[in-house]
Amino acid sequence: MAAADSAGLNAIPLLPANRAPLAPEYLWPAGNKAAMFLSFDVDAETAWTAKDPARYGELVTMSFGGYEARVGTAKLLEMLRQQELKATFFITGWSVEAHPAMCEAILKDGHEIGHHGFHHVMPMPGDPMLVEEIDRGLDSLKRRLGVLPKGYRAPSGEFCEELRVLLKARGLTYTSSFRDDVRPYRHLLADNTPGLIELPVTASYDDWLLGLSQRYSRHTLLTREQVLSLWTDELAELRDWGAMATTVLHPQCSGRPMRLRLLREFLEHARAYGDVWITTGEQIAAHFAACEAAG
Numbered sequence: 001m002a003a004a005d006s007a008g009l010n011a012i013p014l015l016p017a018n019r020a021p022l023a024p025e026y027l028w029p030a031g032n033k034a035a036m037f038l039s040f041d042v043d044a045e046t047a048w049t050a051k052d053p054a055r056y057g058e059l060v061t062m063s064f065g066g067y068e069a070r071v072g073t074a075k076l077l078e079m080l081r082q083q084e085l086k087a088t089f090f091i092t093g094w095s096v097e098a099h100p101a102m103c104e105a106i107l108k109d110g111h112e113i114g115h116h117g118f119h120h121v122m123p124m125p126g127d128p129m130l131v132e133e134i135d136r137g138l139d140s141l142k143r144r145l146g147v148l149p150k151g152y153r154a155p156s157g158e159f160c161e162e163l164r165v166l167l168k169a170r171g172l173t174y175t176s177s178f179r180d181d182v183r184p185y186r187h188l189l190a191d192n193t194p195g196l197i198e199l200p201v202t203a204s205y206d207d208w209l210l211g212l213s214q215r216y217s218r219h220t221l222l223t224r225e226q227v228l229s230l231w232t233d234e235l236a237e238l239r240d241w242g243a244m245a246t247t248v249l250h251p252q253c254s255g256r257p258m259r260l261r262l263l264r265e266f267l268e269h270a271r272a273y274g275d276v277w278i279t280t281g282e283q284i285a286a287h288f289a290a291c292e293a294a295g
């Protein structure tokens with residue numbers, strides 16, 4: 001190993017990277033045994049342009065994202081109305097600007113709208129675009145939709161201390177990005193002050209990994225039986241644990257016919273338990289904050 005690498009490794013603190021206290025075991029409201037944070041990430045074209053803006057000229061690549069505004073989101077909204085469920089939609093600021101009618105339809109149906117960056121730039125430590133991504137995203141949500149978001153999900157699922165501090169300073173309540181728990185917990189900033197509430201996610205409920213393949217994002221497409229098996233097994237066990245499921249669904253994937261069909265079946269399965277609280281991130285974070293305040 002090179003000397004520089006050795007120095008870098010030896011500079012790593014001998015402490016956990018995330019020093020948040022363990023998740024408190026608050027009971028879910030109304031006698032529910034478990035919770036499901038039903039959430040969608042509305043990336044549209046930004047899923048494809050974030051890593052290379054020149055792809056905006058690649059019209060078939062763009063059409064994967066464009067499906068969200070043309071078909072996928074409306075179909076998902078229709079299904080959620082039929083199921084009488086409310087969800088959270090994390091939307092990039094660019095998508096709000098480019099597809100206002102799609103976003104207004106989400107809002108009109110009473111769903112929560114969360115922050116998902118502006119250009120879907122992955123928040124890496126030291127990235128000069130960190131602040132602009134947050135502030136431009138906030139501006140689009142407020143100016144175009146009248147929304148002051150409470151929740152944030154990191155584009156491409158990365159995070160850093162600067163972002164934790166920034167989201168707190170901008171008044172957000174919760175983030176749903178980390179992979180290190182199965183219950184909500186409170187972040188602890190490096191200066192030992194409390195940060196946002198975390199509603200953790202898991203790759204098991206990320207439809208992108210299970211049902212979307214493109215030359216810039218290659219995955220094996222899983223069948224209905226494979227996806228339902230993953231989703232129902234995860235739910236059965238986490239319900240026994242009294243934990244929460246967080247979905248990470250994308251209208252360009254789960255808004256496709258067969259994918260929407262299996263999502264409907266999974267939601268019907270979850271509802272049939274009668275004690276899984278299927279709700280928005282705002283509701284789960286508010287419940288956590290109330291329990292925390294009650295001590």
Ligand SMILES: [Zn+2]
Pocket residue numbers: 041042043116120154155156
């Ligand atoms: Zn995304």
